[in-house]
Amino acid sequence: MPTLKKSAAIIIFSLLSSGAYAVSEAYVDSVISFKNAAGANVSSATGNNGTNILGFTTNVSTTLPFGAPKTAEWASVVQGGEAIYGFTGKQATGSIDIYTIVNGASEIAKIYGRLGNAGSWSFLGQTDSTPNGHLSLAPKQITFSLGAGVAVDQIGIFSQNNKGYSPGFDIMGIGGNGMVSAPVPEPETYALMGLGLIGLLAHRRKLSTKRI
Numbered sequence: 635m636p637t638l639k640k641s642a643a644i645i646i647f648s649l650l651s652s653g654a655y656a657v658s659e660a661y662v663d664s665v666i667s668f669k670n671a672a673g674a675n676v677s678s679a680t681g682n683n684g685t686n687i688l689g690f691t692t693n694v695s696t697t698l699p700f701g702a703p704k705t706a707e708w709a710s711v712v713q714g715g716e717a718i719y720g721f722t723g724k725q726a727t728g729s730i731d732i733y734t735i736v737n738g739a740s741e742i743a744k745i746y747g748r749l750g751n752a753g754s755w756s757f758l759g760q761t762d763s764t765p766n767g768h769l770s771l772a773p774k775q776i777t778f779s780l781g782a783g784v785a786v787d788q789i790g791i792f793s794q795n796n797k798g799y800s801p802g803f804d805i806m807g808i809g810g811n812g813m814v815s816a817p818v819p820e821p822e823t824y825a826l827m828g829l830g831l832i833g834l835l836a837h838r839r840k841l842s843t844k845r846i
Contacts, residue, residue: 747790
């Protein structure tokens with residue numbers, strides 16, 4: 635490869651790759667889909683069937699699992715239903731943390747992960763079916779390790795039963811570890827690329843002029 639073209643390639647690659655960075659942990663921040671047992675999309679879910687349990691009556695949005703989990707806040711995936719959440723601009727490469735109610739009354743869900751909408755689902759595991767025994771609406775963390783070389787940016791929750799406080803599996807939060815982020819280059823990065831290429835073209839024209 636001629637020196638000039640090689641230099642241009644190096645500059646472009648360096649500027650594009652400079653935006654990539656790693657973050658240790660992140661929580662889902664988007665809802666890809668949230669479906670009931672009939673396969674229909676729903677935008678909200680009832681936290682505990684609208685009844686008063688331990689002083690809490692909570693109708694929750696499907697977006698409540700965003701961010702760090704909070705006591706008595708969850709979205710319920712009904713038995714036979716599914717919820718798919720995503721990490722915007724980030725991929726988990728280490729493990730996935732699923733948060734549910736401490737005394738989940740044997741709530742069970744199968745957890746899957748994939749990379750992008752076109753990616754194939756990988757089965758990560760099934761949630762612990764044994765309740766903690768403590769009467770609490772605090773979050774319980776269940777961790778699923780990702781295999782070597784596996785990266786996911788979407789998490790699928792597939793509810794298996796309707797036990798517990800609600801009609802299905804209670805999602806209080808979803809976290810990813812070993813996150814890798816590769817943001818789109820910012821406008822100033824494109825500006826630098828343009829200036830670099832202009833400089834290289836000017837240098838090439840100067841060399842061509844000298845040869846004439």
